[in-house]
Amino acid sequence: PQPKFRRDYQPPAYRIDHVDLHVDIGEGVTRIGSRLSIARDRAAAADAPLRLDGRAMQLQAIRIDGEPVPESDYSVDAEGLTLSAPPAAFELAIEVDVDPDANTALEGLYRSGRILCTQCEAEGFSRITYFPDRPDVMATYRTRIEADAGRYPVLLSNGDRVDHGTLPGGRHFAVYEDPFAKPCYLFAMVAGDLAEVADTYRTGSGRDVALRFYTDHGSENELGHALHSLKQAMAWDEKTYGLEYDLDTYMVVAVGSFNMGAMENKGLNIFNTSCVLASPDTATDGDYIRVRDVVAHEYFHNWTGNRVTCRDWFQLSLKESLTVFREQQFAADHGSPGVTRIEQVRMLRDIQFPEDAGPNAHPVRPESYIEMNNFYTITIYEKGAEIIRMLHVILGHEGFTRGVQHYLSEHDGGAVTIEDFVTALEIANGADLARFRLWYSQAGTPVVTVRDDYAGGRYRLTLSQHTPDTPGQTDKAPLHIPFGLGLIESDGRAVDLGERSLLTLEQPEQSWTFEGLSARPVPSLLRGFSAPVRVEYDHRTEDLAHLLTHDSDPVARWEAGQELALAAMRAAVSAYQAGEALPDPTALIEAVARLLGDPPADHELLAEMLTLPTERRLADQYAQFDVDAVVASHGHVKRQLAAALQTRVEDFLTGPSAGGYRFEPAEVGRRRLNAVALDYLAAGDASGIDALCLALYHDADNMTDRMAALQALRDRPGPARDEAMAAFAERGRGHALVLDKWFSLQATSRLPGAVARVAELDADPRFDATNPNRVRALVGSFARGNLPGFHQEDGAGYAWLAGHIRQLNELNPQIAARLVTPLAEWAQVAGPRGTAMREQLAGLAGASLSPDVYEMVTRALD
Ligand code: DPP
Ligand code: ZN
Numbered sequence: 129p130q131p132k133f134r135r136d137y138q139p140p141a142y143r144i145d146h147v148d149l150h151v152d153i154g155e156g157v158t159r160i161g162s163r164l165s166i167a168r169d170r171a172a173a174a175d176a177p178l179r180l181d182g183r184a185m186q187l188q189a190i191r192i193d194g195e196p197v198p199e200s201d202y203s204v205d206a207e208g209l210t211l212s213a214p215p216a217a218f219e220l221a222i223e224v225d226v227d228p229d230a231n232t233a234l235e236g237l238y239r240s241g242r243i244l245c246t247q248c249e250a251e252g253f254s255r256i257t258y259f260p261d262r263p264d265v266m267a268t269y270r271t272r273i274e275a276d277a278g279r280y281p282v283l284l285s286n287g288d289r290v291d292h293g294t295l296p297g298g299r300h301f302a303v304y305e306d307p308f309a310k311p312c313y314l315f316a317m318v319a320g321d322l323a324e325v326a327d328t329y330r331t332g333s334g335r336d337v338a339l340r341f342y343t344d345h346g347s348e349n350e351l352g353h354a355l356h357s358l359k360q361a362m363a364w365d366e367k368t369y370g371l372e373y374d375l376d377t378y379m380v381v382a383v384g385s386f387n388m389g390a391m392e393n394k395g396l397n398i399f400n401t402s403c404v405l406a407s408p409d410t411a412t413d414g415d416y417i418r419v420r421d422v423v424a425h426e427y428f429h430n431w432t433g434n435r436v437t438c439r440d441w442f443q444l445s446l447k448e449s450l451t452v453f454r455e456q457q458f459a460a461d462h463g464s465p466g467v468t469r470i471e472q473v474r475m476l477r478d479i480q481f482p483e484d485a486g487p488n489a490h491p492v493r494p495e496s497y498i499e500m501n502n503f504y505t506i507t508i509y510e511k512g513a514e515i516i517r518m519l520h521v522i523l524g525h526e527g528f529t530r531g532v533q534h535y536l537s538e539h540d541g542g543a544v545t546i547e548d549f550v551t552a553l554e555i556a557n558g559a560d561l562a563r564f565r566l567w568y569s570q571a572g573t574p575v576v577t578v579r580d581d582y583a584g585g586r587y588r589l590t591l592s593q594h595t596p597d598t599p600g601q602t603d604k605a606p607l608h609i610p611f612g613l614g615l616i617e618s619d620g621r622a623v624d625l626g627e628r629s630l631l632t633l634e635q636p637e638q639s640w641t642f643e644g645l646s647a648r649p650v651p652s653l654l655r656g657f658s659a660p661v662r663v664e665y666d667h668r669t670e671d672l673a674h675l676l677t678h679d680s681d682p683v684a685r686w687e688a689g690q691e692l693a694l695a696a697m698r699a700a701v702s703a704y705q706a707g708e709a710l711p712d713p714t715a716l717i718e719a720v721a722r723l724l725g726d727p728p729a730d731h732e733l734l735a736e737m738l739t740l741p742t743e744r745r746l747a748d749q750y751a752q753f754d755v756d757a758v759v760a761s762h763g764h765v766k767r768q769l770a771a772a773l774q775t776r777v778e779d780f781l782t783g784p785s786a787g788g789y790r791f792e793p794a795e796v797g798r799r800r801l802n803a804v805a806l807d808y809l810a811a812g813d814a815s816g817i818d819a820l821c822l823a824l825y826h827d828a829d830n831m832t833d834r835m836a837a838l839q840a841l842r843d844r845p846g847p848a849r850d851e852a853m854a855a856f857a858e859r860g861r862g863h864a865l866v867l868d869k870w871f872s873l874q875a876t877s878r879l880p881g882a883v884a885r886v887a888e889l890d891a892d893p894r895f896d897a898t899n900p901n902r903v904r905a906l907v908g909s910f911a912r913g914n915l916p917g918f919h920q921e922d923g924a925g926y927a928w929l930a931g932h933i934r935q936l937n938e939l940n941p942q943i944a945a946r947l948v949t950p951l952a953e954w955a956q957v958a959g960p961r962g963t964a965m966r967e968q969l970a971g972l973a974g975a976s977l978s979p980d981v982y983e984m985v986t987r988a989l990d
Contacts, residue, residue, distance in 0.1 A: 129498045129499070129979040129982055129983070130498070131496040131497060131498050132496060132497060132498075133495060133496045134440070134442040134493070134494070134495050134496065135495070137439070137440055137442075139169065139171070139264065140169065140260055140262065140264060140265050141168060141169055141172035141173075141176040141177075141178065142166050142167065142168050142169060142172070142176070142178050142214075142260070143166070143167050143168075143169060143265070144164050144165065144166050144259075144260065144265050144267045145165045145166075145167065145267055145268070145309075146164070146165040146267055146268050146269075146270070147162060147163075147164055147165075147259075147267045147268070147269045147270070147312075148162065148163040148164075148269075148270050148272075149161070149162050149257070149269065149270070149271045149272065150162075150272045150274070151237075151271065151272065151273045151274065151317060152274050152275075153244060153273065153274065153275035153276070153280060153319055156227060156229060157225045157226070157227055158225070158226050158227070158228055158237060158244075159188070159223060159224070159225055160185075160223070160224050160225075160226060160237075160256060160257050161221065161222070161223045162220075162221070162222050162223075162257045162258075162259070163219055163220070163221045164219065164220045164221075164222075164259070164267075165219055165267075166178070166214070166217065166218055166219070166220055167216065167217040168214075168215075168216045168217065174216070175213050177210050177211060177212050177213065177214075178210070178211040178214050178260075179208060179209075179210050179260065180208050180209045180210070180211075180254075180258035180259055180260055181207065181208040181251070181254035181258070181259060181260060181261040182204075182207075182208045182209055182224070182254050182255075182257065182258035182259070183206065183207060183208075183254055183255050184226065184231070184236070184255050185224040185225065185226045185255065185256075185257070185258075186224060186225045186226075187204055187209070187222070187223075187224055187258070188223040188224060188225060189221070189222065189223040190202065190209075190220070190221070190222050190223075191220070191221040191222075192211075192214065192215070192218050192219070192220055192221075193215075193218050193219055194219075194221070197211070201213070208254065208258065209258045222257060222258050224257055224258065226255065226256065228244055231255070232898050232939045232940055233255075233939075233940055233941060233942065234247060234385060234386065234387050234900070234940060234942070235247050235248075235251075235252035235255055235387070235942070236248070236252045236253070236254075236255025236256050237255070237256055237317070238385075239385075240383040240384050240385035240386065241344065241383075241384050241385070242279075242320055242321060242344070243318060243319070243320035243322065243344070243381070243383055244275075244280070244317075244318065244319040244320060245316075245317070245318045245319075245320075245381065245383050245398055246315065246316050246317050246318070246393075246398070247386070247387065247388070247391060247398065248312060248313045248314070248315050248316070248391075248393070249313040249314075249388075249391060250313060250441055250444075250500040250501060250504075251313070251500060251501075252313070253312035253313060253315055256315070259312055261312060261313075262311075262440065263311035263312075263313055263437050263438050263439065263440065263441070263543050264311070264439050264440065264543040265311065265312065266309040266310055266311050266437070266541075266543060267309055267310070267312075268305075268306060268307060268308070268309050268310075269285075269286060269287070269304075269305070269306045269310070269315060270303065270304070270305050270306075271285040271286070271303070271304045271305075271306075271315075271317060272301060272302070272303045272304075273285060273301060273302055273303075273304075273317055273319060274295065274299060274300070274301040275299065275300070275301075275319050276298060276299055277294065277298055277299055277300040278298060279321065280319040280320055280321065281300075281321055281322075282318070282319070282320055282321065282322045282324070282342060283300070283301070283302040283317075283318075283319050284302075284304070284316075284317060284318040284319075284342070284379055284381065284396055285302075285304035285306075285315075285316065285317040285318075285396060286304060286306040286310070286314070286315065286316055286317075286393060286394045286395045286396050287304045287305045287306030287307065287308075287375060287377075287394070287395050288304065288305060288306075288375065288376055288377055288395075289302055289303065289304050289377075290303050290304065290305050291303040306375075306394055306395060307375075308374070308375075308394060308434070308435070308541075309541060310394050310434065310437075311437050311438075311543065314392070314393050314394045314434060314437075315393065316391070316393030316394075316396040316397075316398055317396075318342070318381045318396070318398065320342075321345070322342040322343060322344065322345070322381070323342065323343055323344065323345045323346075323347070323348035324340055324341070324342050324348075325340075325341045325342075325343075325348050325351045325352075325355065326338065326339065326340050326341070327339045327355050327359070329358075329359050329362050329373070329378075331362070331366065331372045331373060332366045332372060333372060335372075335376075336376075337362075337373050337375070337376060337377065337378055338376060338377045338378070339355060339358060339359070339377075339378050339379075339380075340377060340378070340379045340380070341354065341355055341379075341380045341381075341382075341404075342379065342380070342381045342382065343381070343382040343401070343404075343405065344382070344384075347382070347401075347405055349407060350405040350406055350407045350410065350411075351382075351404070351405065353406040353407075353411075353416060353419055353420070353791070354380065354399075354404045354405070354406065354419050354420075354423050357419060357420040357423040357424060358378070358380070358423050358424075358427060360420070360424070360458075360462065361423060361424035361427040361428065361458060362427065364424070364458050364461065365427070365428060365431070365454075368454075368457065368458075368529070369431070369454075369529060369532060369533065370533065371430075371431045371536070373427075373430060374430070374435070375394075375395045377395060378395060378397075378427075379395060379396045379397065380396075380397045380398075380399055380404060380423075381396070381397070381398050381399065382399050382400075382401045382404045382405055383398060383399070383400070383401065384400075384401050384864055384899065384901070385898065385899050385900060385901075386398070386399070386400035386401075386900060386901075387900050387940070387942050387943060388400065388504070389402070389403045389422050390403045390404070390422050390423075390425070390426050391426070392425075392426040392427075392429035392430070392433055392434060394430070394434050397426045397427075399422070399423075399426070400900075400901065401864065401865060401901070402415075402418075402865055402868070402901055403418060403419055403422040403423075404419055404422075404423065405419075405865065406419045408788070408789035408829065408830040408831065409830065409831060410831055410863055410865055410866050411831055411865070412831045412832040412835050413791065413796045413799060413800065413832045414832075415831070416791045417459070417463065420459075420462065421455050421458070421459050424454075424455050424458045424459075425451055425452065425454075425455040428451050428454045428455060428458075429447065429451050431536055432447055432450045432451045432454065432532075432536075433447035433448075433451055435536065435540055435541065436535070436536055436539045436540060436541075436542055436544060437542070437543045437544075438543060438544070438545075439543045439544055439545050440545075441497070441500045441503070442493055442494055442495070442497075443493065443544070443545050443546050444500075444503060444504070444508050445492045445493060445508045445509075445512035445515075445546065445568075446544070446545065446546045446549055448508055448509050448512060448513075449492065449508070449509065449511075449512025449513045449515060449516050450513075450516055450532070450549070452509050452510065452512065452513035452516075453513045453516035453517055453520070456468070456472060456513060456517070463732075463793055463796075464730055464732045464733060464793055464797070465682075466682025466683065466686075466730065466733050466736075467682070467730070467732045467733050467736050469656065469657065469682070469683050470682065470683055470686050470733075470736050471736075472510070472513075472657075473657045473683060473687075474742075475506075475510065476506075476510055476511070476514065476657075476660060477745055477748070478742050478744045478745055478748075479506050479510075479744075480506045480507055480510050480511050480573075480660070481573050481662070481748055482744070482748055482953065482956070483505065483506055483507055483949075484507060484511070484571060484572055484573045484598070485572070485573065485596070485748070485956070486952060486953055486955070486956060487599060487952050487955070487987050487988045487990060488505070488949065488952060488984075488987060488988075489507075489571045489572055489598035489599055490503070490505070490507060490571050490598075491507075491568060491569050491570060491571045491601075492507060492508060492511055492512045492515060492567065492568050493546050493568040493569060494508075495600075497983070498979050498982070498983040499941075499945070499978075499979045499980045499983050501941075501942045501945065501980055502945050502980055502983055502984060507571075511660055514659070514660040515567045515568065515660075518564075518567070518609075518610050518658070518659055519531075519553060519561075519564070521610045521630065521656075521658055522559075522561075522564070522608075522610055523553065523557050523559060527556070527557045527559075528553070530556045530557070531552060531553035531554075531556040531557055532553075533556075534552050534553075534555060534556035535548070535549050535552035535553065535556075538552055539552070546568055547565075550564070550565055550568075561608075563605075563606075563607070563608040563634055564607075564608040566604075566605055566607050566608070567607060567608075570595055570601065570604045570605070570607065571598040571599075571601055572595045572596045572597070572598040572601070572604065573595075573596070573660065573661060573662055574593050574594065574595040574607055574609065574659075574660075574661045574662070575593065575594050575595070575596070575661065575662045575663075575664055576591055576592070576593050576609065576611065576633065576654075576659075576661045576662070576663050576664070577591070577592045577593075577594070577664045577665070578590070578591055578651070578653060578663060578664065578665035579592075579665075580651060582645070582647075582648035582649075585643065585644055585645050585646070586641055586642070586643055586645070587615065587641070587642040587645050587648065587649055588639060588640070588641045588642075589613070589639065589640050589641075589642070589651065590637065590638070590639040590640075591611060591631065591633050591637070591638055591639075592636060592637035592638075593606055593607065593609060593633055593636060593637075593661075594636075595607065599987070599990065606633075606634060606635055606636050607634075608632065608633075608634050609632075609633040609634070609659045609661060610630055610631075610632060610633075610658045610659055611630070611631040611632070611633050611653075611654060611658060611659060612629065612630055612631075612653075612654055612655030612656045612657075612658035612681070612684075613625060613628065613629055613630070613631055613651065613652065613653065613655060614629065614651070614652030614655055614679065614680075614681060614684065615642060615645075615649035615650070615651060615652070616649055616650045616651075616652055616674065616675065616678055616679060617645075617646075617647065617649055617650075618647055618650075618674075620674075620677070620678035622652075622680060623642070623645065623649055625642075628640060628642075629655070630658065650671045650674050650675060651665075651671075652675055652679050652681060652684045653665060653684065654684070654687075655681040655683065655684045656681060656683050656684075657683050657687075667691055667695075669692070669695065669715045671688075672688045672689075672691050672692045672695075672719065673688075673692065673715065673718070673719040673722065675688035676688040676689045676692065676719050676720075676722075676723055676737070677719075677722055677723060677726065682728075682733055685737070686733075686736055686737050689719070689720070689723070689737050690740075690741045690745075692715060692716045692719055693713075693716055693740050693741055693765060694741055694745070694746060694749060695715075695716075696711075696713035696715070696716045696765050697713075697741070697746050697761045697762055697765050698746075698749060698761075699711050699713075700713075700757075700760070700761030700764050700765060701746075701754070701757045701758065701761045704754075704756070704757040704760050704761055705754060705757050710760070710761065710764045712768055713765045713768050713769060716765065716769060717768065717769055717772045717773075720738070720769065720772075720773065721772070721773075721776070723737065724773070724776050730797060731794070731797030731798055731800065731801045732793065732796060732797035732800055732801075733797075734797075734801060735797065735800040735801045735803070735804045738777075738801075738804050738808075739804060740762070740765065740766055740769070743758055743759065743762045743915045744915070746758050746761070746762055747915075747956070750956075750958075751956070752955075752956055752957065752958040752962070753956060753957060753958060754958045754959065755915065755916070755919040755957065755958075755959075755961055758915070759915055759916045766811050767811055767812060767813075769808070769811075770808040770809070770811035770812030770814075771812045773808055773812070774808070774809065774812050774814055777804070777805040777808045777809065778805065778809070779805075780801040780802060780804065780805040781802055781805050781806070781820075782798055782799075782801075782802045783827070784827055784828060784829050784830075784833065785798070785799075785829075788829055788830075789829060789830040789832075799830075799832045799833060799836070802833070802836060803832070803833075803835075803836035803839070803840075806820070806821060806824070806836050806837065806839075806840040807836075807839065807840055809840070810840040810841070810843075810844060817840065817844075818841065818844060818846055818848035818849070819848065821837040821838075821840045821841045821848060821852070822837070822841070822848040822851060822852055824836070824837040825837035825838065825841075825852045825855070825856075826855075831866075831869075834856070835869065837852060838852055838853070838856060838873055839873070841853075842873055842876065842877050842878075843877055843878040843879060845879055853870070853873070853874075856869075856870050856873075857870050860894075864899075864901065864902075865901070867894060867902075867905075868901050868902060868904075868905035869905070871889065871894075871895070871902065871905035871906045871909070872905045872906070872909040872913075874886070874889060874906075875889070875905070875906050875907075875909040875910035875913065875914060875917075876909050876910070876913040876914045876917075877914075877917075878914070878916060878917070882910070882914060882916070882917030882918075882920060882925070883917065883920050883924040883925050883928055886906060886907075886910050886917075886928060887928055889906055890906075897932075897935055897936065897939060898939055898940070900940065900943050903932070903936065903940075903943055903947075904943075907929065907932045907947060908946075908947065910925070910928075910929075911925075911929050911947065911950035912950060918950065919957070919961055921961075923961070923964035923965075923967075923968075926951060926964055926965050926967075926968045927968060929947060929950060929951060929968070930951070930968040930969075930971060930972055932944075932947060933947050933948060933951075933972060933981065934972065934975060937975070937977055937978050937981045941978030941979070941980035941981055942980055944978065944980065944981050945978075945980035945981050945983070945984045948969075948972075948981060948984035948985055948988065949984070951965050951968055951969050951988065952969070952984065952987070952988035953965070954966040954969065954988070966989070969985055969988050969989055970989065972985050973985050973986065973989060
């Protein structure tokens, strides 16, 4: 497979202004007829060929202006069809057959259970018909779907339904028109026997929008939260950005087999059930939050992505990062802003920083790709959103909002670039973002090193920056880094820094001096996590304890606790490697005890502050990490802290809420703190903990409490665990998302024999390799969430994962490619384990691979 390069972009030689689709769903085969209104671009040569992408389809007929095209005028290969010299303006009619039942890649038209549905981003439309599958070809669509009325009573596509009726032979049809020109990746259609839940939203300008949500019969009572969230998102976008919805109908369909979380198809979102269904009995608070935010995310795409889309896929972050940032703003407005931010930072550090330090490091605007699906990464999405957040900080809320509005009005209906976006912000603000642009082109996490000294009332702070080399990129330039700063005095009060609470670091090194201080202040660094960088500073332990008690910035305050814990864990790692007894984390225990003496009022924030850094973050402290030392040290610190805190955390245990489950911040905080308490009590092996968890499991009236009990029991062999797990498996009968949670608990359990256990689950009749959620629950959870299991010393975990990659390479290359990542970290894993991981990759490289897996494997071996 050959890479595509950003620098090779050429505008399309032919425009397609309108697409008329006829989808005739049959038994097995589906016939798709398209009529395309095509015109040659004025800039193109008169003899320019027209290339149409198309895969996994059988061409049945091809006509130009009604006349069959002679075979000499076109050619077909495995990737598409070329018309050698078409007229300047014409109508092209094509008929193809596709087989949705045989489509396990879940791109194009495919079957999920009893539903036929589509997924076209990034390049799935070329599995539906021959078409230039690129986002800068924008057309209006009219779609007619015809199917058996009994099996497929509901027929949906983008836009408004303009016609429908019955046909002979028990069949029926529906016709949809989408008046907005769109790229083909936003095309969608659905056919199935679906339950509908409907509502109405009145826009700010007084238009009524029909909201229609669809799901399999039996789960319609799990749509209320998503519907409510959609209305919140619609109102929020009007209030915050002045953006209204533009069609008369907004449809959402839940499907059980879906590669992504959800898809923002114009007027017809298709969702993974895991991101739309929620009921107290089946979804945790975390799931409720995810559903709310993904529903909002897809809705926000209607402007940032659909009305203004991407010119080419190198610009993917243009729509994703801006939409993720809008989603983050929305989430902060509907929950605890501090906790929302902390969760983002945790994910960035645990997943994006390692990606940026490994073989898959790539700029937020990549220069090349082999398979675009491999670039739906945490770097494009979340690091991209951090870039947008920095723009928000630099330009200020009003300036940023004005800039986004200018961008949308300037480019409405267009397919544009990241450069167009940054330019629009510059114009709307009279700003110069020349250096800032480097964030889009340089990969790797910058390191900001902090030095300070205090003498005679003057405090001097020096920041220097360096971005490490990444594959294909060396000698990076200094970036424009907004650096949030606080200075805390010994009595806990913050020095008023005025404008210098946000420093601008643009040079390799810069210093700032603060005068008139009576004593050395404690620096609160990178407040709000104002830039996606690593901070290196020789923190004094007493400073961190001071910040943990006094910092008014929730992120910096939380971070102080994380740093204290990491320092304790690193000390344990050193002792472990030297063969010495692991030291007690005394400073950490004292600081946490002080925190509990004067805890923040926000229970969710307190729970967050009591949650230790993950093993993955500890591992990320080392260029190469020692698995055994990391696992032992993390466990040691946690057990020690748990033993010391036992009586304190018992106060946080709460029974079931009065009046049933409510998804609201105070209740979420209460349940979260309860879960943290159980976790510590289990880690400290508190007496009676098993019985306590089992009772909570049985008494719980919601999934959050139930999961808290199960998680606390997960690594504790005995009758309580057996009983709770068996009862939970029973609950999973007939509810796929609940069963996924059961699989995930098994996969992440630290009990001995982890690989044998997951291997047994492969053969479990409830495991289904064609369902991405089930694969993520078993294979993904094990490889990403079970450090000691995956890294089992004999290498069996690596071999097991490689086996799944081989199988999925055939079934669903997109999912297979994602599973390569844990093995691709081989260079970061010390000792024979790293070598064994590499051997599995080398073994995969010898097989016949899909482009998706090939790209991931070869990059990891480079
Ligand atoms: N559906 C995915 C998302 O919204 C890809 N666009 O991020
Ligand atoms: Zn998105």
